Amino acid sequence: MTAEAVDTDILHVAREQVLERGERLTYDQIVQVLQTSDDQLDELLAIAHEVRMRFMGPDVEVEGIISLKTGGCPEDCHFCSQSGQFTSPVRSVWLNVPELVRAAKLTRDTGASEFCIVAAVRGPDAKLMEQLREAVAAIRDSVDINVAASIGILTAEQAAEMADMGIHRYNHNLEAGRSFFPQVVTTHSWEERWDTCQLIKDSGMELCCGGLVGMGESIEQRAELADQLGELEPHEVPLNFLNPRPGTPFGDLPVMPANDALRCIAAFRLALPRTILRYAGGRELTLGDLGTRSGLLGGINAVIVGNYLTTLGRDPKEDLALLDDLKMPIKALTDTF
Amino acid sequence: MGAHDGAPLASDSLAASDGLAESDSPVAVFCPRCGIPLEHGDHTVCRAALALEPPRYCPTCRRRMVVQVTPSDWTARCVEHGETTRSTWAPA
Numbered sequence A: 001m002t003a004e005a006v007d008t009d010i011l012h013v014a015r016e017q018v019l020e021r022g023e024r025l026t027y028d029q030i031v032q033v034l035q036t037s038d039d040q041l042d043e044l045l046a047i048a049h050e051v052r053m054r055f056m057g058p059d060v061e062v063e064g065i066i067s068l069k070t071g072g073c074p075e076d077c078h079f080c081s082q083s084g085q086f087t088s089p090v091r092s093v094w095l096n097v098p099e100l101v102r103a104a105k106l107t108r109d110t111g112a113s114e115f116c117i118v119a120a121v122r123g124p125d126a127k128l129m130e131q132l133r134e135a136v137a138a139i140r141d142s143v144d145i146n147v148a149a150s151i152g153i154l155t156a157e158q159a160a161e162m163a164d165m166g167i168h169r170y171n172h173n174l175e176a177g178r179s180f181f182p183q184v185v186t187t188h189s190w191e192e193r194w195d196t197c198q199l200i201k202d203s204g205m206e207l208c209c210g211g212l213v214g215m216g217e218s219i220e221q222r223a224e225l226a227d228q229l230g231e232l233e234p235h236e237v238p239l240n241f242l243n244p245r246p247g248t249p250f251g252d253l254p255v256m257p258a259n260d261a262l263r264c265i266a267a268f269r270l271a272l273p274r275t276i277l278r279y280a281g282g283r284e285l286t287l288g289d290l291g292t293r294s295g296l297l298g299g300i301n302a303v304i305v306g307n308y309l310t311t312l313g314r315d316p317k318e319d320l321a322l323l324d325d326l327k328m329p330i331k332a333l334t335d336t337f
Numbered sequence B: 001m002g003a004h005d006g007a008p009l010a011s012d013s014l015a016a017s018d019g020l021a022e023s024d025s026p027v028a029v030f031c032p033r034c035g036i037p038l039e040h041g042d043h044t045v046c047r048a049a050l051a052l053e054p055p056r057y058c059p060t061c062r063r064r065m066v067v068q069v070t071p072s073d074w075t076a077r078c079v080e081h082g083e084t085t086r087s088t089w090a091p092a
């Protein structure tokens, strides 16, 4: 069988297996999708879009994210400018509760239904848990928005405490496929991340779990991440494209080619037909305006609007205008409760 | 953390040689992204990158600034030269 025959076949398989029968792609099939040619990209994205529309509908979930504690993290995730182990120029800083509430209000004003509070830590200590409790209470008091959090590796008690605070979704990424992870992080293991993800699911909070692509992983390792996420079945998968940060071990890696990024989006959608698939960091740099549009027509059904934790995003108005243009309504807050 | 911890590489000598006295609007001497003097090297990449990231080094004294990014804004504070926000920032 020629390579072309294999490629043509996988698109047919994807249509029949995922779109018609609702079954996610297997690892080998994801590898084949990631190996499709540029000539097949439009067809691949069209299938992924049909899958998204069939199982998730046209709505797009909009989220804002905020850093409660920036920088000074003891972990060594090689893509991250917030690690205290590298010579990154990012300095440590905490945000106060009034500022968090203000940011939540401004995020809500964009129509967003999600507001995620993030801290650069290995896991929370008592002080951070207390600050989070205070922040979540203040936001829930005055802003109509779902509050999510991402503050690292948890114990079962901490997960239960966070569910009790009213945090409805918790983000903890696998970051990379299991076999590639040791080249990305050495201070904790992939298994520790997996275990925290299971704790979150057991706690009753929704699990948000994704990762990054474009870190020098092979196609197979990229497929592995999508497949392992498929096995985990998170409620949401944020897909980041490496934005090489000065001073980090991955700071000199090239930006991922846009077509590879789009193939990833489609592959992740076909591996996760019923999961919220969110554009996260790096999309502006990797895809630009045109690619951002293509991704929304290729499987993405959620966006982070505005700035990220240490880098900047597009003006939210541009994203909202694009959604309007694509006739993709913003997911309403009531739909998410 | 050595030089990256905001070592006071003050710009006195450069300012003096440029004939620039202290003024209300400090002169940008250092690249706000990489911290290297603007007159050394090519900062084209840094300038482009600053469309999608806040400044990290004070352009006047090269100290690392304390930067807070929020969904709709950012602030960058130099202990010596005060706070800048997106709306008051004049890229070097």
Ligand code: SF4
Pocket: A073, A074, A075, A076, A077, A080, A081, A082, A083, A084, A119, A120, A121, A122, A152
């Ligand atoms: S644990 Fe999070 S904040 Fe810390 S280095 Fe890793 S990615 Fe960055």
Ligand SMILES: [Zn+2]
Pocket: B031, B032, B033, B034, B035, B036, B042, B043, B046, B047
């Ligand atoms: Zn520079």
Ligand SMILES: [Zn+2]
Pocket: B058, B059, B060, B061, B062, B063, B078, B079, B080, B081, B082
């Ligand atoms: Zn300064």
